[in-house]
């Protein structure tokens with residue numbers, strides 16, 4: 491990244507500065523540690539570091555681990571953390587206390603919930619999803635179908651999902667906000683249609699939780715999973731969460747019968763007995779340092795008014811789309827995301843045949859979005875730390891990169907391992 495280029499950014503116009511000055515969430519930015527001058531539009535991939543997290547982790551390391559050692563499982567309630575943090579996340583996604591637990595990765599949680607759902611739905615063979623769903627969701631379903639032998643993954647375009655649900659559908663598995671397009675599916679309508687046909691629905695909330703309002707119980711949702719390291723700001727590889735509606739908890743059993751999901755793990759008995767409620771979906775020992783970091787991120791979001799978060803997600807993304815429409819017209823970009831905020835989440839994507847190079851050229855100017863193969867450049871708007879002036883400057887940088895063809899440099903063609 492070139493500091494010289496960052497310094498040459500034009501000052502935003504007065505109305506943009508006024509929008510920042512009048513933003514009711516403006517105080518939250520200082521609660522994140524963000525490099526000076528960087529315009530970070532990738533919180534939908536890796537959320538920023540909450541400023542309180544390093545000191546909290548230092549205390550967990552020095553005092554809890556370093557001093558209190560094993561006793562911390564009781565004295566600092568490490569043992570209760572997966573449920574405690576799960577209850578906090580529940581407040582962000584319209585779930586109740588005891589319906590969410592923090593555990594494992596999204597991939598592993600998909601496996602646990604899909605398997606449990608298929609077991610309950612004996613006689614129904616299909617997992618229904620959409621083509622182009624996040625790869626791990628499809629891969630987990632494919633792997634499970636291969637393992638079980640008599641089940642299959644079927645994909646139909648999102649617009650045809652409701653019509654495709656039939657008596658053979660065991661579970662509908664969809665991502666609420668699509669990772670690439672940002673399209674938001676109608677959770678209430680799809681869930682109701684699935685229930686009408688006797689199917690369960692498993693929602694992946696990775697691009698929704700902490701970014702836009704989610705009302706799992708209001709929609710009658712059955713099952714959900716979601717990421718800790720995106721909008722929840724839990725840090726790289728933060729543990730994920732899962733939701734099981736209370737009415738289903740006694741009926742479903744995790745295939746990963748780990749000791750932490752046992753009814754009495756410290757009885758050390760030979761036979762597995764699933765724990766009560768959501769606890770049965772825990773598996774092994776939680777990664778405590780990561781879980782402590784995740785709790786900081788979740789606590790920070792819980793301090794903000796969800797209505798203000800949603801309103802600012804709309805305002806920021808709308809402003810960016812308008813800026814691209816006016817300043818980048820005729821420069822080869824096409825909007826991939828739905829135009830109306832009601833139909834999308836908090837990130838916006840554009841297609842361009844040189845999307846990868848454009849993304850790298852922007853990063854070189856201190857504007858961090860990301861690239862999704864084959865031709866999408868994606869910009870995430872995180873209302874707690876993204877400013878209107880950041881969005882304005884990102885639009886300016888994008889227009890300049892396209893107009894000057896700054897992307898057309900061999901340096902920007904080199905593929906990085908993570909895009």
Ligand SMILES: Cc1ncc(COP(=O)(O)O)c(C=O)c1O
Pocket residue numbers: 595596597598624626627665669694696697717730
């Ligand atoms: C929709 C969606 N699901 C799942 C994942 C990955 O989950 P994990 O790495 O926790 O298994 C991602 C990562 O970007 C994602 O976007």
